[in-house]
Amino acid sequence: MKSLRTLAFVVVTVFLAAFAAAAITLEQAVAADDIEAIKAMGPSVMPRLARLYAAGDEEHRQRVATVFYRLGWKSEEAKAALMKDVHTPNQGLRLSVQYALGRVSSDVSVVDVLLDNMQNDAQLLFRDKAACALAYDQVHLTPAQKVHLYEGLIRALDDPKVDVRRIAAQVLLIQTGQDKGFRFAGPPEARARAVEAWRQWLAEYRSQL
Amino acid sequence: MAGRIPLAALALAAIFAAAAQAAGPTVLVRYGFDDDAVETGPDTFAVFRAAHGRVGLSTVFRRSGYRSVEIRDVPGNGDFSELQGYFPEQRTGHVFAHFALLTARPEEELNIALAGPQRFRLGKDGIAFWLATREGRFVHVSDSIPKKLAPVRGFVWYEVDVAYDVEAGAYDLTIHEEGKPEPIVALRNQPGAARQRGSAVDVFSFISDPTEDASDVTYFVDDVSIATSREVTVPPLVAPGRRKLFVDAFAEYRRTQDEKVRCLPAISLRDFGIEGSGPLGARGITLLEEALRPGGPGDGGGALPAEDARGRVVAAAAQWREGCAALESGDAPTALDRFARAASSAPEGRIYGLSAVLALLAAGRAEEAEERLGAIASEWTDDPRFAIVAARLAVARGDAAGALETLRPAAEAGDAAAAERYYSVLFWNRRWREARDFAVAAARHPSATHTAADWLERAGDAAFQLGDAREARELYEEAARSAPDQASLFLKLSDAAFVLEDVESERRYRERYYGTLREP
Numbered sequence: 001m002k003s004l005r006t007l008a009f010v011v012v013t014v015f016l017a018a019f020a021a022a023a024i025t026l027e028q029a030v031a032a033d034d035i036e037a038i039k040a041m042g043p044s045v046m047p048r049l050a051r052l053y054a055a056g057d058e059e060h061r062q063r064v065a066t067v068f069y070r071l072g073w074k075s076e077e078a079k080a081a082l083m084k085d086v087h088t089p090n091q092g093l094r095l096s097v098q099y100a101l102g103r104v105s106s107d108v109s110v111v112d113v114l115l116d117n118m119q120n121d122a123q124l125l126f127r128d129k130a131a132c133a134l135a136y137d138q139v140h141l142t143p144a145q146k147v148h149l150y151e152g153l154i155r156a157l158d159d160p161k162v163d164v165r166r167i168a169a170q171v172l173l174i175q176t177g178q179d180k181g182f183r184f185a186g187p188p189e190a191r192a193r194a195v196e197a198w199r200q201w202l203a204e205y206r207s208q209l
Numbered sequence: 210m211a212g213r214i215p216l217a218a219l220a221l222a223a224i225f226a227a228a229a230q231a232a233g234p235t236v237l238v239r240y241g242f243d244d245d246a247v248e249t250g251p252d253t254f255a256v257f258r259a260a261h262g263r264v265g266l267s268t269v270f271r272r273s274g275y276r277s278v279e280i281r282d283v284p285g286n287g288d289f290s291e292l293q294g295y296f297p298e299q300r301t302g303h304v305f306a307h308f309a310l311l312t313a314r315p316e317e318e319l320n321i322a323l324a325g326p327q328r329f330r331l332g333k334d335g336i337a338f339w340l341a342t343r344e345g346r347f348v349h350v351s352d353s354i355p356k357k358l359a360p361v362r363g364f365v366w367y368e369v370d371v372a373y374d375v376e377a378g379a380y381d382l383t384i385h386e387e388g389k390p391e392p393i394v395a396l397r398n399q400p401g402a403a404r405q406r407g408s409a410v411d412v413f414s415f416i417s418d419p420t421e422d423a424s425d426v427t428y429f430v431d432d433v434s435i436a437t438s439r440e441v442t443v444p445p446l447v448a449p450g451r452r453k454l455f456v457d458a459f460a461e462y463r464r465t466q467d468e469k470v471r472c473l474p475a476i477s478l479r480d481f482g483i484e485g486s487g488p489l490g491a492r493g494i495t496l497l498e499e500a501l502r503p504g505g506p507g508d509g510g511g512a513l514p515a516e517d518a519r520g521r522v523v524a525a526a527a528q529w530r531e532g533c534a535a536l537e538s539g540d541a542p543t544a545l546d547r548f549a550r551a552a553s554s555a556p557e558g559r560i561y562g563l564s565a566v567l568a569l570l571a572a573g574r575a576e577e578a579e580e581r582l583g584a585i586a587s588e589w590t591d592d593p594r595f596a597i598v599a600a601r602l603a604v605a606r607g608d609a610a611g612a613l614e615t616l617r618p619a620a621e622a623g624d625a626a627a628a629e630r631y632y633s634v635l636f637w638n639r640r641w642r643e644a645r646d647f648a649v650a651a652a653r654h655p656s657a658t659h660t661a662a663d664w665l666e667r668a669g670d671a672a673f674q675l676g677d678a679r680e681a682r683e684l685y686e687e688a689a690r691s692a693p694d695q696a697s698l699f700l701k702l703s704d705a706a707f708v709l710e711d712v713e714s715e716r717r718y719r720e721r722y723y724g725t726l727r728e729p
Contacts, residue, residue, distance in 0.1 A: 136495075139420060139421070140421070143355060173332075175331075175353075176331055176353035176403065177330070177331030177332035177333070177335060177336075177353055177402070177403030177404075177405065178331075178352075178353055178403055178404055178405075201352065201353075201354070204352070204354055205354045208354055208355060208356050208357060
């Protein structure tokens with residue numbers, strides 16, 4: 001009986017040591033920007049990465065956000081952690097968070113917050129980079145969620161700010177390969193005709209769901 | 210409206226194409242995978258086999274004959290299995306595509322596309338036709354909208370016919386299910402994938418799931434044909450998988466410089482400092498293609514996070530494209546400025562330094578050009594474009610005979626820069642025998658410890674030009690022994706083996722690059 005308890009103790013000790021070693025390895029991999037090592041750990045590492053993100057300062061959070069971006073694995077924990085910084089004034093962190101969000105989630109709340117940043121953020125840079133995130137990083141969206149994204153972009157074509165109209169049209173062009181004749185600085189009547197063409201297109205898209 | 214061409218028409222096209230002066234339609238490529246015409250190469254197709262996946266010949270299922278191609282992928286491996294085929298670019302007329310398809314797992318995604326020089330992105334000259342299976346149904350992407358078609362059944366052959374009207378950017382699509390007399394899909398005049406008029410096509414792709422990496426598909430493809438309504442002459446394959454040998458590619462580069470100083474083409478990601486497509490990823494590749502497109506954005510890298518190293522690579526490529534446009538229009542100072550900015554952003558991109566040499570040459574600053582060329586020589590020794598530029602420079606600095614006289618003593622004494630220039634002038638002036646002898650001597654020179662392989666490759670090039678493929682092969686093989694990863698050597702070895710009718714070696718060397726449908 002004593003030998004069994006000893007064995008159990010050894011097993012538990014080894015297990016805990018291995019667990020501790022793994023945790024250190026993840027932190028080291030993040031610190032070293034060793035994305036291949038993190039990939040080798042598999043998607044189950046995402047909740048731990050989210051905790052690492054939440055525990056760090058802004059510089060550290062930016063580093064982990066970039067790791068999320070490069071991994072591209074869906075994770076509710078990662079999304080929740082990143083969403084807390086989606087309005088941060090820290091430029092580097094904000095851009096990394098905006099880019100990473102779409103790559104860890106399949107969620108219209110992410111689309112909505114990026115659309116809001118694209119249209120309403122006080123800084124042109126943040127608006128512009130939110131558009132970039134909408135153009136390239138919404139990699140997990142379902143077809144219905146894509147309709148939601150397109151709806152928001154088409155609505156932004158009517159924005160009074162020229163730069164918002166420009167970047168919204170650019171996102172639509174990247175997403176669909178088309179512009180439907182929309183010119184962001186064109187006369188209002190011509191823009192209205194193009195927006196109507198986009199709306200008809202969206203109706204057809206929706207009908208295919 | 211795209212006129213429908215039934216299978217019989219394709220069959221007829223195939224027969225007519227056999228004649229040298231065929232009246233259209235013309236078959237551009239056709240693969241039944243039964244005969245020996247399954248050689249990969251730049252003018253046939255390439256095979257990308259993902260880890261744990263498969264792209265290879267199969268006798269398990271076939272629509273005709275006794276073989277098809279099996280494409281299998283597994284999710285989460287970060288890679289995709291793909292059969293990607295090439296045909297001469299079509300910018301007018303109708304393009305007819307036919308293939309047979311059987312999937313073992315209808316619920317798993319697969320994708321098939323016809324695309325143009327912008328490759329697999331939505332937009333002009335990108336994807337023109339896109340058929341997929343999603344959640345057990347056929348789907349075609351038309352007008353940028355995934356549109357549902359008929360359900361897909363497992364282990365049933367489907368015959369797919371597409372008649373794509375290039376100018377209209379629209380197509381007819383017919384899908385027949387094995388055992389059913391009526392088509393399960395019969396669509397007319399559908400807008401192309403991104404509703405783009407005049408969207409050219411020159412490539413087809415059978416792939417698993419290139420975005421989510423979630424597909425566990427296994428499917429089979431047979432009887433692939435691509436034809437055009439136009440009466441065109443398709444150059445014959447001069448060797449397995451290719452319509453020209455590397456020596457012809459060299460001649461083309463040279464012709465570009467004969468007229469005036471202009472950029473030499475970028476031919477690989479390595480030119481931009483990228484080793485393989487992995488580091489760029491699909492988005493990076495898209496941005497790079499966008500940056501290189503005439504009229505593309507000036508700062509494609511701005512679409513990436515500031516800390517993303519791909520951003521500066523893409524931005525540098527955009528600068529390079531602008532520089533080339535300036536050089537083409539005779540504005541050497543602007544070209545030089547753009548190449549300098551590109552090199553500053555992405556110093557690992559070797560094309561920027563070479564292009565700067567050309568811009569200096571165009572600006573009449575031959576001495577500086579020579580200095581720059583010397584500084585980048587070590588990055589280019591395995592590439593014929595370097596020889597072109599070096600020779601162009603040598604000739605620009607004076608008459609060839611004078612240059613040779615001046616250079617010879619230093620070159621023979623082991624001065625690396627003089628040797629490079631001396632060889633280049635010999636090669637430019639088609640003095641192959643002297644070029645070969647000099648390169649062999651340079652390879653044996655005590656100072657050539659680290660450059661022996663490069664000199665042996667040059668000697669092989671000259672020997673090849675002399676018509677001595679056997680000697681060329683020996684020289685390339687000797688070079689390869691000390692530089693086993695030098696890419697250019699293996700395509701040249703493939704050419705030499707072809708000329709020497711060594712079928713096995715030709716195939717072995719070529720397939721190191723383009724993959725194979727045969728089991729490794």
